[in-house]
Amino acid sequence: MAGGIRTKQRLSDTVAQALQEDILGLTTGDRLPTEAELVERFGVSRTVVREATRLLVQRGLAIVSPGRGMTVAAVDGSVIAEQYGLLLRLGGGSFEELMELRLVLEVEMAALAAARRTPAQLAELNRLNERLQAADPTGKEFLEADLTFHERIAEASGNPFFLLMMRPVNTFLADTYSTGAGYPSEAGHTVQEHLEIARAIEAGNPARARFAAEDHLRRIARHRSLFTKK
Missing domain, CATH: 1.20.120.530 (GntR ligand-binding domain-like)
Structure with a gap:
């Protein structure tokens, strides 16, 4: 069980890091891929994608809102x-x-x-x-x-x-x-x-x-x- 958790964490970190690199080339308000698109792109579960999304929100790089999904956040401190x-x-x-x-x-x-x-x-x-x-x-x-x-x-x-x-x-x-x-x-x-x-x-x-x-x-x-x- 513990090993599985560590693997999941590594996957979510990898996905978050890849998306972070994408974000650096975008502008505030740009839409990011949907959850389904990310699952297909990275070949991971929805759980991993959601954890990666949480990491990006926590870092202040993305915003998740109803109707728009995940978008690039303004870096405002x-x-x-x-x-x-x-x-x-x-x-x-x-x-x-x-x-x-x-x-x-x-x-x-x-x-x-x-x-x-x-x-x-x-x-x-x-x-x-x-x-x-x-x-x-x-x-x-x-x-x-x-x-x-x-x-x-x-x-x-x-x-x-x-x-x-x-x-x-x-x-x-x-x-x-x-x-x-x-x-x-x-x-x-x-x-x-x-x-x-x-x-x-x-x-x-x-x-x-x-x-x-x-x-x-x-x-x-x-x-x-x-x-x-x-």
């Missing part, structure tokens, strides 16, 4: 976000350690954005800061403008891996602030710090952008620590 949440809930990491990750990523990300940003990206950063200034600091719009600002800096860095990391970080932060004790923004400081980051990026000054981003994130980490102790 949602699987990574889920892992962040599980890690924190299971005590494998703390909010402070997540802030350490943000410091490592976002400080250099801001410096790269200062060197690489386009006029359209700069205009978007300024638009988000205007939205931030106009929003109620206790409302959802303020939080959305805040987190989106950091995501747009990731885009402006010109490095797609930064964006892939920032989206799940922002998803987790939004969930944490929405369901936890609230958003400890210190709104006045957040607005001014965002303005300084944007000015540094607009000036094309990586050193200044790096300093402004680090100052902003370290202040948030300090305030979060004080906020959670109250």
